[in-house]
Amino acid sequence: MITYREALCHGEAQLAGAGVEEAALDAWLLFSWVTGISRAVYFMDSDRPWTDQEKQKQYKALIGKRAERIPLQYLTGVQQFMGLDFQVTPAVLIPRQDTETLVEYVLQRLRPGDRVLDLCTGSGCIGISLMKLGGARVSCADISEDALEIARNNGRRLGCGGIEWIRSDLLDNIKERAFDMIVSNPPYIASGVIDGLMPEVKDHEPRLALDGKGDGLFFYRRLASECGAFLKPGGQLCLEIGYDQGGAVSGLLAAAGWERICVHKDAAGQNRVASAVKRGARKDGTEAVVEGRSDR
Numbered sequence: 001m002i003t004y005r006e007a008l009c010h011g012e013a014q015l016a017g018a019g020v021e022e023a024a025l026d027a028w029l030l031f032s033w034v035t036g037i038s039r040a041v042y043f044m045d046s047d048r049p050w051t052d053q054e055k056q057k058q059y060k061a062l063i064g065k066r067a068e069r070i071p072l073q074y075l076t077g078v079q080q081f082m083g084l085d086f087q088v089t090p091a092v093l094i095p096r097q098d099t100e101t102l103v104e105y106v107l108q109r110l111r112p113g114d115r116v117l118d119l120c121t122g123s124g125c126i127g128i129s130l131m132k133l134g135g136a137r138v139s140c141a142d143i144s145e146d147a148l149e150i151a152r153n154n155g156r157r158l159g160c161g162g163i164e165w166i167r168s169d170l171l172d173n174i175k176e177r178a179f180d181m182i183v184s185n186p187p188y189i190a191s192g193v194i195d196g197l198m199p200e201v202k203d204h205e206p207r208l209a210l211d212g213k214g215d216g217l218f219f220y221r222r223l224a225s226e227c228g229a230f231l232k233p234g235g236q237l238c239l240e241i242g243y244d245q246g247g248a249v250s251g252l253l254a255a256a257g258w259e260r261i262c263v264h265k266d267a268a269g270q271n272r273v274a275s276a277v278k279r280g281a282r283k284d285g286t287e288a289v290v291e292g293r294s295d296r
Helices: 004-017 023-035 039-045 053-067 072-076 097-109 125-134 145-157 191-196 218-230 246-255
Strands: 078-081 084-087 115-119 137-142 164-167 179-184 231-240 259-265 271-277
Touching (some): 004 053, 023 053, 053 072, 072 078, 084 125, 084 145, 097 125, 115 125, 125 145, 125 179, 137 145, 145 164, 218 231
Parallel strands (some): 115 137, 115 179, 137 164
């Protein structure tokens, strides 16, 4: 009878043979997810025979799917973001640590009760995090009804039932025009680049959430030209960007009349967030201030 150690080693070898970059980690995470066994328990009992045949079959099936380069998060159905567990399916982009940079930036500038619009919400990870951690009043929009259903479920699970969910192609169906902040992680990968991405991304994550069309700037052009009409004077626009898009997105914002345009870096020193302010004063009479540095 196979032991825990043998099962884990077989899983790792199968994933490594399939080209999975973190084969050992993924084999362990699937093993732990199936068995509920912690690292500490495993190290004490690694040579124990695995007597549960059903769980063995489940583990083998999951390893087989991961070897087909199906993302781990779609197999377990969960991805952690900002310390919160979000449900994910192939209908939504898997939340990434890169996007936490955007949320952290917004949280530093958010005032409790601010009205925030999250465009291209996907799993809802940005908007839900801003309500849960920052006390914002949030509306979330996405063009995909399937994505919105996942986001709604995440909102309910995480105690954010007050979020407004809107099916909209960017701002097309947005009625309110007095938001304090608009945030978005739009599709920003150039169309011609997508087929060169890892199989987990190009073959399994929703292309609708990846494809920034042409040069990858299609949605930034729309956001730069359209978002101002939906913000209060002094309201702020905060966008996740690709590491090489700081100058281009800053130029689009400048051409559209935005002020205080800045590009902010993530923990790895890569450009990750572009921010800008609508001309005018906040409702409390103070001028909006954005800190950061531009790469222009």
